[in-house]
Amino acid sequence: MEIFFQQLINGLTIGSIYALVALGYTMVYGVMKLINFAHGDLVALSAYIGLVIMMQLTGASIPNYIVIPAVFIITAIVIAIIGVILERIAYRPLRHAPRLSAVVSALGAGMVIQNGIMLIWGPRPKIYPSDVVPAVYWNIGGVSIGLMQLIILVLSLILMVVLYIFVNKTKIGTAIRASAIDQLAAKLMGIDVNKIIVMIFVIGSSLGSVGGLFIGMYYKGIYFNMGWIYGLNAFVAAIIGGIGNIPGAMLGGMLLGLFNAFIAGYVSTTWADAFTYILLIIILIFRPTGILGERVAEKV
Amino acid sequence: MKRLLLALFVVLAMVSFSFAAGTIKIGVQAPITGKFASEGQGIDNAVRLWVEQVNAKGGLLGKKIEVITCDDEGTAVKAAICARELVNKGVIAVIGSYTSTATEAAQATYFRAGVLQTSDGTSDTLVKHGYWTFFRNSSPNSAEGKFTAEFFMKFKKYKRIATISDYSTFSVDLEKAVYENTKKLGGNIVYRGKIKSGDQNFTPILTKIKSYNPDVIYFSGYYTDGGLIRAQMKQLGIKADFVGGDSNDNREFVKLAGSAAAGAYIINVPLPEYLPYDIAKKFLADYRAKYHEDPPSIWTLFNVDGLRAILHAIEVLKTTDTKKIADYLHNELKDFPGITGPITWDKNGERITSAYMAYEIQPNGDYKIVYPTK
Numbered sequence: 230m231e232i233f234f235q236q237l238i239n240g241l242t243i244g245s246i247y248a249l250v251a252l253g254y255t256m257v258y259g260v261m262k263l264i265n266f267a268h269g270d271l272v273a274l275s276a277y278i279g280l281v282i283m284m285q286l287t288g289a290s291i292p293n294y295i296v297i298p299a300v301f302i303i304t305a306i307v308i309a310i311i312g313v314i315l316e317r318i319a320y321r322p323l324r325h326a327p328r329l330s331a332v333v334s335a336l337g338a339g340m341v342i343q344n345g346i347m348l349i350w351g352p353r354p355k356i357y358p359s360d361v362v363p364a365v366y367w368n369i370g371g372v373s374i375g376l377m378q379l380i381i382l383v384l385s386l387i388l389m390v391v392l393y394i395f396v397n398k399t400k401i402g403t404a405i406r407a408s409a410i411d412q413l414a415a416k417l418m419g420i421d422v423n424k425i426i427v428m429i430f431v432i433g434s435s436l437g438s439v440g441g442l443f444i445g446m447y448y449k450g451i452y453f454n455m456g457w458i459y460g461l462n463a464f465v466a467a468i469i470g471g472i473g474n475i476p477g478a479m480l481g482g483m484l485l486g487l488f489n490a491f492i493a494g495y496v497s498t499t500w501a502d503a504f505t506y507i508l509l510i511i512i513l514i515f516r517p518t519g520i521l522g523e524r525v526a527e528k529v
Numbered sequence: 530m531k532r533l534l535l536a537l538f539v540v541l542a543m544v545s546f547s548f549a550a551g552t553i554k555i556g557v558q559a560p561i562t563g564k565f566a567s568e569g570q571g572i573d574n575a576v577r578l579w580v581e582q583v584n585a586k587g588g589l590l591g592k593k594i595e596v597i598t599c600d601d602e603g604t605a606v607k608a609a610i611c612a613r614e615l616v617n618k619g620v621i622a623v624i625g626s627y628t629s630t631a632t633e634a635a636q637a638t639y640f641r642a643g644v645l646q647t648s649d650g651t652s653d654t655l656v657k658h659g660y661w662t663f664f665r666n667s668s669p670n671s672a673e674g675k676f677t678a679e680f681f682m683k684f685k686k687y688k689r690i691a692t693i694s695d696y697s698t699f700s701v702d703l704e705k706a707v708y709e710n711t712k713k714l715g716g717n718i719v720y721r722g723k724i725k726s727g728d729q730n731f732t733p734i735l736t737k738i739k740s741y742n743p744d745v746i747y748f749s750g751y752y753t754d755g756g757l758i759r760a761q762m763k764q765l766g767i768k769a770d771f772v773g774g775d776s777n778d779n780r781e782f783v784k785l786a787g788s789a790a791a792g793a794y795i796i797n798v799p800l801p802e803y804l805p806y807d808i809a810k811k812f813l814a815d816y817r818a819k820y821h822e823d824p825p826s827i828w829t830l831f832n833v834d835g836l837r838a839i840l841h842a843i844e845v846l847k848t849t850d851t852k853k854i855a856d857y858l859h860n861e862l863k864d865f866p867g868i869t870g871p872i873t874w875d876k877n878g879e880r881i882t883s884a885y886m887a888y889e890i891q892p893n894g895d896y897k898i899v900y901p902t903k
Contacts, residue, residue, distance in 0.1 A: 232740050235765065239732035354753050359787025366764055373766040448729040449760065449785050450753055458727065493733030499723050501733070 231371040236494040237487065242378045242447070244486020245385035249440035250463035251470070251478035252392065253433030259409040259473035260429050261324075263331050267315060267339035269460015271308060271434055274342055275441030276451040277350055279304040280357060293361055304442055305435040312434025313427055321426075339456070347453040354450045362446055377447050385443075388436060389479050396475055401428065409473065465505065469512055471522025480521060552595040553588075553849055555580065555836065556620035556644075558611045558635060560603035560627055568627045571829035573598050574820055575812075576624050579833055582815070589843055601626050605634035612638035620644060621849050622839045624832050629655060636660055643851050647835025649828040656877045661855050664838075664878040666831045666869075668798065668885060670699075673775060674706025676885040677796050681745065682714040684887070684900045685770070691720040691743040693734070693758070695750035703774050704749040719743055726754055731761050739767050749774040756785025763789035770794060772887075783894045791892040794899070798827050799869070799886045803896055809868040827869065831884075834867040841865060 250272050257265040282303050286296045319338040323331045365376040396402035407415040408425045416422055444459065445451050462485060470481025488508055493501040512520065557576050560569035573596075580594045588594055597618050599611035608626060612635035615623055622645035626632045629652035639646045640660040648655065649667040656665050668676075681687050690711060694704035704721070711718060719741045722734055735758065738746060746762065746769050748755050755777035762771060763786075773782070775797035783790040801813055801824050812833070816824055824830060842854045842862065859878070864871035870884040888896040 232736055235736045235739075236733060239730070239736060242732075243730045354781070356781060356784040359784065364760075364764070364788050366766065368766050371766075373764060375764050378764075444729070448757060449787065450729070450757060450781075452727065455727070455729075489730075490733045490736075494737045498734040498737070502725070 232494060234370075234372045236490040238372065238374055238378065239494075240487035240490030241483060242381055242486070243489065244483040245381050246440045246443050246447075246459070246482075247463050247466045247485050248389065248479045248482025249385055249436050249443070250459055251466040251482045252389075252475065253437040254464055254467040255470070255472050255475060255478035256405075256429050256433045258467070259475075260405065260412075260426060261320070261331075262328065263320060264335065264464070265320075265433075266332065266335040266460070266464075267319070267342060268433065268437055269458075269463065270339040270342035270346075270456035271312060271315070272437045272441040272444070272459055272463075273451070273453065273456030274311065274346055275304050275308045275438035276445040276455070277346055277355065277453075278307050279438070279442045279445055280355055280451065282307075283358070283361065287358065287361070297361065301439060301442060305438045308434045308438035308441075309431040312430040312437075316426060316430045321423075339460075343454055343456060350453065352453060354452050357445045357449045357451070359449065381443050381447060384439070388439065392432070392436070393475065401425075405429065462505075465509055468519055469509060471516075471519025474519065474521045477519055477521035481519070484520075551592045553590070553592050553843070554595050554597055554618065554620040555839075556615035556618070556623035556625075557596060557598040558601050558608065558615060558623050558625035558631070559598070559832075560631065561598065561600035563602040563604075565603045565627050567825045568828060569600070569603070569625075571825040572625055572627060572832045575816060575824055575829045575833045576836055578816055578819055579812075579836060583840060589840060590847060590849070594840075601631045601635070603628045603631055605630050608632070608634035609638065611635060616642040616644055621851055622646070622836075622854075624648075624836050626650070627828060627832075636663055639663070645839060645851050645855060647832065647839065649831040649835075656879045659877070661859070661878075662851070664835060664858060664874055664880070666835045666872075666880050667828065668880065670703050671706050673703060673796065673885055674708075674710045676887075677707045677747070677772070677774070678710030678714050678716065680772070680794075680796065680887050680900050681711055681747075682716050684902075685745065687744040687770075688717060689719045689741065689743040690716055690745050690747065691722070691738045691741060691769070692718060692747045692749070693722050693724055693738075694748075695724055695726040695754060697726065697750065699776070700750040700774075704747075707747060707749065707774075724750070724754060724758075726750060728754075729757060731758050732765060735761055735765050735767060738769075739765060743769045745770040745772055747772045747774075748777065751776045752779040752782040753785070756782040756790070759786040759793050760789045772796065778888075783890060788892075790890045790894065793890045794887050795890065795896075796885055796887050798884050799898070800896075801827055801830055803886070803888070803898060804830070804868060804870075805898060806866065806868065806870070808866060812868055827884075830868045834869050834872060837867065838862060838865055838872055 253268045257263055279300050283300045315338055319334045320331055323334055362377045366373050404420045404425055408422050412422050466481035466485040467478045470477030489501050492504045557573050559572040577596050580596050584593050599614050601608040601611045608631035629650035632648040632650040640662045645662050647664040647666050651667055651669050653669055692704050694700040720738055748758055755773045759771045771793040773795045777795050778797040842857045843849055846853055846857055858874055859876055863873050871882045873882045875881045886898050887900040889899045891897055
């Protein structure tokens with residue numbers, strides 16, 4: 230039973246990160262019907278930018294409880310700006326082009342970011358300082374949980390709840406939902422869809438940046454090409470939950486993390502990735518729109 | 530005509546002079562330029578430094594030693610040319626080369642000419658040709674496996690051992706060597722697993738390993754994963770020791786593992802600065818004094834050790850007959866005190882005394898040699 234609960238914690242930790250990144254995919258897809266393949270690399274970039282900001286701040290002898298929130302906020306702002314620029318350069322000119330062009334553009338943008346990271350910071354892994362978040366662990370009945378894990382779980386949960394309330398209870402949230410259903414009708418109702426899309430990129434990129442910082446602070450080592458792995462997993466999570474659906478991305482991320490941990494723990498570590506895709510295929514067979522995705526009634 | 534005669538005279542004079550001086554010629558075949566230039570130059574510098582010191586004390590058998598260097602650029606083609614050139618110049622022994630490729634390309638030429646060769650090449654084929662002229666002076670994966678097994682069983686006396694590798698050929702082979710040697714010593718391996726390099730989240734496999742309750746987790750992959758494995762072990766409250774293979778020997782291992790790095794063991798051929806032998810300390814100090822830098826790597830020192838063993842044989846036997854020297858090195862030389870540890874060769878010219886060491890990482894990130902115990 231100890232092992233079960235330990236794998237549960239292991240799975241929820243990585244699952245929270247997947248969920249945060251998956252939200253970026255799902256929101257952009259929801260409104261623009263575009264898979265933003267550059268999102269994973271944006272997450273990787275945020276880990277690097279976060280490290281730079283952290284090094285600047287820790288050099289200035291500011292206490293850590295100020296440094297860490299500051300790093301999160303500044304990085305989120307920087308990445309949100311980059312996300313908006315990305316939309317402006319890579320996606321807006323293609324908004325009325327065939328969908329495939331935009332996907333290719335997204336892949337290209339991802340490569341530009343990835344290679345940019347490599348050119349600026351080099352191909353060798355960079356390492357986060359180990360003393361920023363103290364390595365404190367609690368042992369509850371043989372199950373271990375660390376301070377950083379707790380921060381990841383709690384902060385992810387808060388962000389997701391805030392996002393859910395924002396989308397469902399505010400005026401802008403309503404506009405976002407309206408744009409997701411039908412952009413043209415939304416425009417006719419007086420919604421500035423361009424502004425909504427900028428908003429989507431701001432939110433999606435900031436959430437991704439939190440994910441990137443979690444990766445850096447929890448796993449320490451960051452790589453210029455790590456965006457691909459995390460991006461792919463988050464993308465799968467978004468599809469499992471139902472792409473375009475915000476609670477779906479959260480659920481998909483958590484499920485994927487848990488599924489990985491339990492397969493690795495009880496079946497085989499070697500097969501964990503293969504089982505992820507088997508799960509994906511099974512879900513797509515029985516629920517093509519994902520677990521929480523809406524069934525679209527086809528008109529005949 | 531006059532000029533030609535003069536030239537002939539000069540050449541004759543030079544030839545007779547070199548005969549009269551009667552130097553002992555030692556060749557260096559190394560990549561002085563190209564991708565491995567720093568390693569090649571290190572070998573050349575170190576050999577020249579040692580020879581200078583021997584000459585300063587009056588040389589060997591009353592003769593001075595002369596070093597002839599040939600740049601093989603680390604390639605097979607250049608290596609074959611170098612071999613011919615050095616043989617023609619009358620060397621009795623050649624130190625090098627750095628790469629297995631260049632070493633192998635030159636082996637046959639030295640064998641046919643009866644010229645001794647020592648190299649740090651790690652490829653297993655080097656010692657399988659049956660050339661009596663060849664002496665390998667570094668250790669292959671199998672030797673690291675054997676050393677690691679001895680560290681487990683004889684020094685730490687682990688009862689339950691878990692091993693992890695990644696999917697690379699190197700890591701899989703090393704883990705296999707460790708596994709087989711540990712089994713041979715009667716070790717109890719309770720779990721063997723694999724991780725995907727770069728995955729970062731190793732908590733699922735470590736949680737699984739925890740249920741096997743091992744005394745030690747051995748990892749044969751690279752430091753980028755090893756450091757995280759060590760950190761996540763600590764985080765999961767796994768009390769087992771961590772032992773990492775040679776590719777965990779990197780400064781960044783400590784950064785990745787953070788405070789968990791303390792107490793981790795790493796097995797590798799020693800870094801030059803960690804060599805505990807007096808002769809090593811003196812040689813490194815002399816090298817630094819002369820070239821204002823450290824030798825590029827341990828491989829430099831393996832090559833100097835090859836030279837030292839050969840010079841030692843010449844001194845003991847009082848001859849430069851290569852056949853007799855080879856016999857001596859194969860059969861008589863036991864635990865010759867090398868810079869890189871005791872040197873003994875088997876019949877195939879394989880160095881059987883392991884130069885490996887186990888380090889324990891200290892709380893301040895420094896290394897401490899714990900095995901072999903002095």
